[in-house]
Amino acid sequence: MTRKLKQSVRNQFESYALNDDQLRNLESLGKQIKTRRTGQVSICRWSLVGAVAAFILAFLLTPLILDQGDIHERVALEVATNHLKLKPLEIETASIDRIREYFDKLDFMPVKSTLINELGLELAGGRYCSLQGIAAAQLRVRQPGSDSVQTLYQTEYRKDVFKDMPVLEQGDAPVEVYAKGIRVKIWSEKGLVFALTDVPQ
Structure with a gap:
């Protein structure tokens, strides 16, 4: 009985055996499926790499794009805030030469601005300060x-901080921004950045 059962099982399995043509067709089909999957994995992998690269690029560029529009507002806000405080002058003078002598610790030399001359403004004095950390x-x-x-x-005009400022010598007009109710003109001239508060109307 056991022998008959074994023989029956063997006969049953042999009836399911593939002939040579069927075996070749099955192997060929397996290779095609494997090639397709490899291509799909490759496409998926490159899509993932592209998505990650786009995210990183957007993450890095967003602050730069926002910075350019915001720098004028940040400068105007800082200048207007300090103008309203009107801290005491460290030197009182109408002379640019005395101003230059006093501000000898700066990494630049204070200059006469052509715009200030055109507006008919005269010096009254000054104090050490900073603008955007400079x-x-x-x-x-x-x-x-x-x-x-x-x-x-x-x-000093540092492009890493102040980005692109209007340059007076190139015919650019100063940028005008309101902060705390005060109009602030911002421009670049003679390699320096200038910011001037306006007299309230």
């Missing part, structure tokens, strides 16, 4: 005979 000269200017003072900042 050492600056905070000067006070005014119309001759006027009690109203305006704050004028000068600092």
Whole structure:
């Protein structure tokens, strides 16, 4: 009985055996499926790499894009805030030469601005300060005979901080931004960045 059962099982399995043609067809089909899967995995892998690269690029570029629009607002806000405080002057003078002598610890030399001359403003003095973390000269200017003072900042033009500023020598007009109710003009001239508060109307 056991022998008959074994023989029956063997006969049953042999009836399911593939002939040579069937075996070749099955092997060929397996190779095609494997090739397709490899291609799909390759496409998936490159899609994933592309998505990660796009995310990283967006993550890195977003601050740069936002920075350019925000730098003028940040400068105007800092200048307006300090203008409203009107901290005491460290030196009182109308002479640019005395200003240069006093501000000898700066990495730049304070200069006369052509725009300040065109506006007819004269120096009243200044104090050490900073603008966006860079050492600056905070000067006070005014119309001759006027009690109203305006704050004028000068600092070195560092593109990594200030990005692209309008350049007076190239015919660019200063950027005008309102902060805390004060109009602030911002521009670049003679390799320096300038920011000037306006007299409130």
